[in-house]
Amino acid sequence: MSRKPQRRSGEEIGGHVLVELLGSGGNAEVWRARGPSGGVAMKLVRARRGEPYARFQREVEQLRLLGDMPGILPYLDSHLPDEPTAKDPAWLTMPIAQPLRDALGPDPTAEVVVSAIAAITKTLASIHAIGVSHRDVKPDNLYMSDERWLIGDFGLVDAPNVEPLTEGAVNLGPRHYLAPEMILSPHTADGAAADVYSLGKTLWVLLTNQAFPLPGEHRLDVELFRLTTYSTHKGLASLERLLETMTRTDPRGRPSAERIADELTQWSAPRRTVATGADLSDFVRRAQEAVRYQLTEDERQANRKHRVEALMSKFAKEAEVVSRQCRASGLPVTAFYGGKYGDFDVDASDYLSENLGVLATTQVMGEDPPESRSAGLIIQVHEKAPMLKLWIGLAAIPRLDPEVILIAGSSIAYWGGRHRGLWSEQRRTVLGGPGERASVADLLDEMISRLPSDAEAWANALEEDSGRR
Numbered sequence: 001m002s003r004k005p006q007r008r009s010g011e012e013i014g015g016h017v018l019v020e021l022l023g024s025g026g027n028a029e030v031w032r033a034r035g036p037s038g039g040v041a042m043k044l045v046r047a048r049r050g051e052p053y054a055r056f057q058r059e060v061e062q063l064r065l066l067g068d069m070p071g072i073l074p075y076l077d078s079h080l081p082d083e084p085t086a087k088d089p090a091w092l093t094m095p096i097a098q099p100l101r102d103a104l105g106p107d108p109t110a111e112v113v114v115s116a117i118a119a120i121t122k123t124l125a126s127i128h129a130i131g132v133s134h135r136d137v138k139p140d141n142l143y144m145s146d147e148r149w150l151i152g153d154f155g156l157v158d159a160p161n162v163e164p165l166t167e168g169a170v171n172l173g174p175r176h177y178l179a180p181e182m183i184l185s186p187h188t189a190d191g192a193a194a195d196v197y198s199l200g201k202t203l204w205v206l207l208t209n210q211a212f213p214l215p216g217e218h219r220l221d222v223e224l225f226r227l228t229t230y231s232t233h234k235g236l237a238s239l240e241r242l243l244e245t246m247t248r249t250d251p252r253g254r255p256s257a258e259r260i261a262d263e264l265t266q267w268s269a270p271r272r273t274v275a276t277g278a279d280l281s282d283f284v285r286r287a288q289e290a291v292r293y294q295l296t297e298d299e300r301q302a303n304r305k306h307r308v309e310a311l312m313s314k315f316a317k318e319a320e321v322v323s324r325q326c327r328a329s330g331l332p333v334t335a336f337y338g339g340k341y342g343d344f345d346v347d348a349s350d351y352l353s354e355n356l357g358v359l360a361t362t363q364v365m366g367e368d369p370p371e372s373r374s375a376g377l378i379i380q381v382h383e384k385a386p387m388l389k390l391w392i393g394l395a396a397i398p399r400l401d402p403e404v405i406l407i408a409g410s411s412i413a414y415w416g417g418r419h420r421g422l423w424s425e426q427r428r429t430v431l432g433g434p435g436e437r438a439s440v441a442d443l444l445d446e447m448i449s450r451l452p453s454d455a456e457a458w459a460n461a462l463e464e465d466s467g468r469r
């Protein structure tokens, strides 16, 4: 922000002489000043009343409490008049420190960046532990002094038992670094989780040497977010995964600052060499499996839906072939493919629970995910009697365990307002695994072989029923 400075060098304020402007943020000018005990950084807030001034008062109050903690840019002195004027402004002094980007230099190595952010994260973890959150984490608010990495600018701090200051739905925090919940509900959002999000953006910006972060979740499958798109450093893969969790849209899915600090510290620790010849293939397989489970729920569902659809639409094509053969031999059959249990004109759960013992277990019913698909054949002798039909087909029903799928074959006869399950058989297999196609093939065979006898059983029931009328 390049506004004209409000103060001039040489001006005297509260026993200090302003020397040069060190920087300015959204709310304040910070000057190098000479005071009774040497050089200091003097923060002069632009606002003199209302909420922005109240915020500065809070910043000073909180910094007084926190300023002695290691890793926090220390508090030296302050002046907070009830009604500040141009001649008697409010101010805060602190030691002069070097802004983080300057301290890192133009092209820092990943090791240097990670160890700086590890230190910052430890400090964040220690303030989070006492219920305080910073809510303005970004490179511009981080410093180095005496070989220590420090957090500064507590202008948006949130602490226990302090009232929110911003009225209404004003979004609060660092643009580009801001967690989504701080846009939607800054007063109720968990400041610690928002810090973790902003910290993730900070880490990414520094590792990729970019001016600003990209908005949103750092998904591993999006090239633009991946660190390896910007850097050839060999050890970035484990950081990608950490960044993905830190920037989750749902704050509950983000790790704590404490855990991140551990991971980053471990990452920067010197690595031992792996014994050559060790067989790591089992580890790789297990790790891959674990990563798959860690995909976000949305991705998991989309993935599952895609696989279920691929499986069942293939089956539907085979059912179509069968239906053509049946029609050729005079049987009025149509093939279908649809969601859940197909296009039923009765409530699926209702008749399944009544008629298909096995299928009726709650494990199958009640909580079927929307990705369930069914396909098969419907035999209907008269178009004006849609409730007189035989349904025979397969349903693919993903289970709670995202990798497991239940493939259920069933045949249901409808007549005279009633219905009865003639066949019910199920296979539980790993979605996308080798057993999946085999199960479908087995059930298809079974479906074809029992089609004539089921059709006959259904015709008998129809006949009996009409005989009774």
Ligand SMILES: Nc1ncnc2c1ncn2[C@@H]1O[C@H](COP(=O)(O)OP(=O)(O)O)[C@@H](O)[C@H]1O
Pocket (backbone or CB within 6 Å): 022, 023, 024, 025, 026, 027, 028, 029, 030, 041, 043, 073, 094, 095, 096, 097, 098, 099, 140, 141, 152, 153, 154, 155
């Ligand atoms: N102690 C300090 N030492 C050196 N520069 C500082 C110091 N404090 C602030 N600055 C500079 O002033 C800028 C604004 O300070 P900051 O406290 O972040 O104000 P704001 O609340 O307006 O964002 C910083 O980005 C930095 O460049």
Ligand SMILES: [Mg+2]
Pocket (backbone or CB within 6 Å): 025, 026, 140, 141, 153
């Ligand atoms: Mg600032």
